Amino acid sequence: MKLVVQVKLLPTPVQAAALEATLRACNEAATWASEVAFENDVKNNFALRRLTYDEVKARWNLGAQAAQHVVKKTCDAYATLKANLKAGNLGKPGSKRYRRATEKPVAFRPEGAQPYDDRMLSWQIAERRISVWTIRGRVRDVAFTAAPEQLATLALYRRGESDLVCRDGMWFLNATCEVPQAALNTEPAGFLGVDLGIVNIATTSDGEIMAGRGLNRIRVRERTLRTKLQKKNTPSARRRLKKRRRKEARRARDINHKIAKHVVAEAERTGRGIALEDLTGIRERVRLAKPQRATLHSWSFAQLGAFIAYKARRAGVPVVYVDPAYTSRTCAECGHIDRANRVSQAWFACRSCGVVAHADRNGSRNIRARAWELWRRGAQSIAPAPPPRQRGGGTGRKRSVIASDARCASPSL
Numbered sequence: 001m002k003l004v005v006q007v008k009l010l011p012t013p014v015q016a017a018a019l020e021a022t023l024r025a026c027n028e029a030a031t032w033a034s035e036v037a038f039e040n041d042v043k044n045n046f047a048l049r050r051l052t053y054d055e056v057k058a059r060w061n062l063g064a065q066a067a068q069h070v071v072k073k074t075c076d077a078y079a080t081l082k083a084n085l086k087a088g089n090l091g092k093p094g095s096k097r098y099r100r101a102t103e104k105p106v107a108f109r110p111e112g113a114q115p116y117d118d119r120m121l122s123w124q125i126a127e128r129r130i131s132v133w134t135i136r137g138r139v140r141d142v143a144f145t146a147a148p149e150q151l152a153t154l155a156l157y158r159r160g161e162s163d164l165v166c167r168d169g170m171w172f173l174n175a176t177c178e179v180p181q182a183a184l185n186t187e188p189a190g191f192l193g194v195d196l197g198i199v200n201i202a203t204t205s206d207g208e209i210m211a212g213r214g215l216n217r218i219r220v221r222e223r224t225l226r227t228k229l230q231k232k233n234t235p236s237a238r239r240r241l242k243k244r245r246r247k248e249a250r251r252a253r254d255i256n257h258k259i260a261k262h263v264v265a266e267a268e269r270t271g272r273g274i275a276l277e278d279l280t281g282i283r284e285r286v287r288l289a290k291p292q293r294a295t296l297h298s299w300s301f302a303q304l305g306a307f308i309a310y311k312a313r314r315a316g317v318p319v320v321y322v323d324p325a326y327t328s329r330t331c332a333e334c335g336h337i338d339r340a341n342r343v344s345q346a347w348f349a350c351r352s353c354g355v356v357a358h359a360d361r362n363g364s365r366n367i368r369a370r371a372w373e374l375w376r377r378g379a380q381s382i383a384p385a386p387p388p389r390q391r392g393g394g395t396g397r398k399r400s401v402i403a404s405d406a407r408c409a410s411p412s413l
Helices: 013-040 043-062 063-086 096-102 149-157 211-234 235-244 247-270 290-296 301-315 361-377 396-409
Strands: 002-010 115-116 121-124 131-134 137-145 160-167 170-178 191-196 200-204 210-211 272-277 320-322 347-349 357-360
Touching: 002 149, 013 043, 013 063, 013 115, 013 131, 013 137, 043 063, 063 096, 063 115, 063 290, 121 320, 137 272, 149 160, 149 170, 191 301, 191 361, 200 247, 210 272, 211 235, 211 247, 247 272, 247 301, 272 301, 272 361, 301 320, 320 361, 347 361
Parallel strands: 191 272, 272 320
Antiparallel strands: 002 137, 002 170, 115 160, 121 131, 131 137, 160 170, 191 200, 200 210, 347 357
């Protein structure tokens, strides 16, 4: 399986200037190639290369490998745009967002990532040094830092291209590694159900609750601070905004990594699979008042699901995605379904058998039961990846629960 290892570069000021000039030249060339592709309606790599390759090399002083990577990057950008349009990620045809994406060529940021292959970049992993091509010549002995586990992964499994990235004045290399994965456990002893939510980020069928109240409080504080600084709009306020950018996303990503690692380790230790809900398109189906929209759209359930999926694939743990319809209203003991069973965001009380339980724990047990039933019928997911989006209202019954979670997580109510 492919795994991306990110290392931080520690260039000297002279080396950083050469890297910055290279990124700017490559992205300017890519923007020009994108305009040519748009005007001539040529999005194929080899066809576009015939139109732009010589000009890109001569005008921006790029080497042969860098020039072809610029052209390929342009074609990949249009392929990604086409896929997003087809999937409806940019709105319906004719909408303002759709037209804005299709009526002008793709443009690249001056410091956008640039791919490097082994002809342009060489690694000295033991010495923690790299040698990299720039438009100012080969720059050697660029130091980098990484954790011991990352160094071991790079030394054993690095394959293919690496992306040079500049973010907030810091330099990174994202290296692609082909990491072997364990054989899939085709006879799990059961499933570990995981209920994803806003107030509680993840709740397992074993009863573990990964609470999200602390993260939600931090998000509210960060959002309030951003609003104040944006209204102030002074030079010092803009400096503080720039310094704090991505801070919330980094914190959420770190928490999701820790939760995913714990869930997969527990499933692997007990010889079980993992059961998740298919929440594809849940945001489009939920309607909330304006104060709760930010809470809903900052919910990173897709990232957490992706982390669990790739860590499970590496460990050989099977993952099954189930329909979340009525999981929050169904009693895990007797199977009675009633909207009144969900008495609040936190509590579940069955109107038939009288069982009282934590609502998310009850939901995770229902998810576990559905996954086991699917597996016994032979409908298992042998590759942990979400299934295609189902049409219709299959997951519609999750709406009220998400709305309830969003309201409980919002300080305005």
